[in-house]
Amino acid sequence: xxxxxxxxxxxxxxxxxxxxxxxxxxxxxxxxxxxxxxxxxxxxxxxxxxxxxxxxxxxxxxxxxxxxxxxxxxxxxxxxxxxxxxxxxxxxxxxxxxxxxxxxxxxxxxxxxxxxxxxxxxxxxxxxxxxxxxxxxxxxxxxxxxxxxxxxxxxxxxxxxxxxxxxxxxxxxxxxxxxxxxxxxxxxxxxxxxxxxxxxxxxxxxxxxxxxxxxxxxxxxxxxxxxxxxxxxxxxxxxxxxxxxxxxxxxxxxxxxxxxxxxxxxxxxxxxxxxxxxxxxxxxxxxxxxxxxxxxxxxxxxxxxxxxxxxxxxxxxxxxxxxxxxxxx
Numbered sequence: 213x214x215x216x217x218x219x220x221x222x223x224x225x226x227x228x229x230x231x232x233x234x235x236x237x238x239x240x241x242x243x244x245x246x247x248x249x250x251x252x253x254x255x256x257x258x259x260x261x262x263x264x265x266x267x268x269x270x271x272x273x274x275x276x277x278x279x280x281x282x283x284x285x286x287x288x289x290x291x292x293x294x295x296x297x298x299x300x301x302x303x304x305x306x307x308x309x310x311x312x313x314x315x316x317x318x319x320x321x322x323x324x325x326x327x328x329x330x331x332x333x334x335x336x337x338x339x340x341x342x343x344x345x346x347x348x349x350x351x352x353x354x355x356x357x358x359x360x361x362x363x364x365x366x367x368x369x370x371x372x373x374x375x376x377x378x379x380x381x382x383x384x385x386x387x388x389x390x391x392x393x394x395x396x397x398x399x400x401x402x403x404x405x406x407x408x409x410x411x412x413x414x415x416x417x418x419x420x421x422x423x424x425x426x427x428x429x430x431x432x433x434x435x436x437x438x439x440x441x442x443x444x445x446x447x448x449x450x451x452x453x454x455x456x457x458x459x460x461x462x463x464x465x466x467x468x469x470x471x472x473x474x475x476x477x478x479x480x481x482x483x484x485x486x487x488x489x490x491x492x493x494x495x496x497x498x499x500x501x502x503x504x505x506x507x508x509x510x511x512x513x514x515x516x517x518x519x520x521x522x523x524x525x526x527x528x529x530x531x532x533x534x535x536x537x538x539x540x541x
Contacts, residue, residue, distance in 0.1 A: 235485050237295035238350065240267040243280045243307055244256055245299030248323035250339065252256025259321065259343050266350040294540055300324020300366040305518040308360060308537055309367045317355040317538035319345040319346065326442045332456060333541035349540060357535035358456040361436035363528050368517035371440050374379040374505050374528050375418055375431030376469055378514035380406045382521040396443045409434035411469040417508040420465050427495045434530045436461055441519065448481045450488050453498030455468050459534035462498040464488060
């Protein structure tokens with residue numbers, strides 16, 4: 213009988229070296245978030261060693277917010293063939309902001325809990341499988357260009373938001389260790405807590421201008437691809453219509469947040485049959501080239517991009533850059 217396959221990811225990763233080593237022909241910069249939930253020094257070293265069988269690899273750890281953007285810009289200037297973001301979606305977002313508009317493609321290795329962009333690009337969410345995938349791409353090198361969204365000049369690769377969802381992200385980001393430990397369950401807890409504390413009574417109000425239509429509400433979710441995120445392995449569906457190559461935006465405006473509304477919206481978001489866009493207090497939009505969102509009560513709007521809180525603003529201008537970034541997957 214054949215020997216059982218090891219379930220230890222580090223042992224499995226060592227086995228990828230059996231794929232063979234050759235003279236590297238492409239330069240790769242791996243940007244590593246050492247604080248990502250599934251990244252360790254030993255795992256990083258094994259990944260880098262395996263990839264050096266097919267690539268000329270430079271691996272650099274990030275040390276502050278925004279560092280991945282700086283490193284990616286430098287990689288593009290120096291002519292690297294690919295930049296690989298090894299971390300969660302926040303690391304991917306920062307790398308994308310450094311590469312948008314350049315010829316250098318972006319790729320990613322899963323190091324977070326959701327790894328939404330990895331899934332969208334068709335990259336395995338298991339780091340061993342993803343490393344093997346990158347090794348095989350060396351012989352099937354076909355970069356392609358996909359869309360990126362923007363809000364007030366900050367790029368996002370799949371979703372952004374203003375209002376309630378950004379307030380939740382702000383609270384989650386304030387406790388990174390709990391976020392890494394409990395993942396989607398911590399998001400659920402903080403969603404309920406944020407809702408009851410800030411949106412149950414006198415919630416902040418906003419107004420979205422979408423083409424010729426004006427919609428008032430408490431939160432806006434904007435997507436340039438779907439799904440919005442994942443709860444474990446289950447996709448969370450919000451807006452409908454936008455894809456990575458559709459050249460437009462889709463999303464939803466939640467017009468109120470009452471105790472009777474939020475549970476039913478969550479249920480629809482996780483359902484395989486019900487749709488959020490059919491909820492009575494959700495205003496869907498699609499095919500948008502852009503939209504503007506402003507506060508209606510002088511309280512600044514919290515903003516998030518790809519699940520990272522980026523601060524507050526009185527107004528938020530959302531747009532999309534068709535074919536704005538190159539990717540390899």
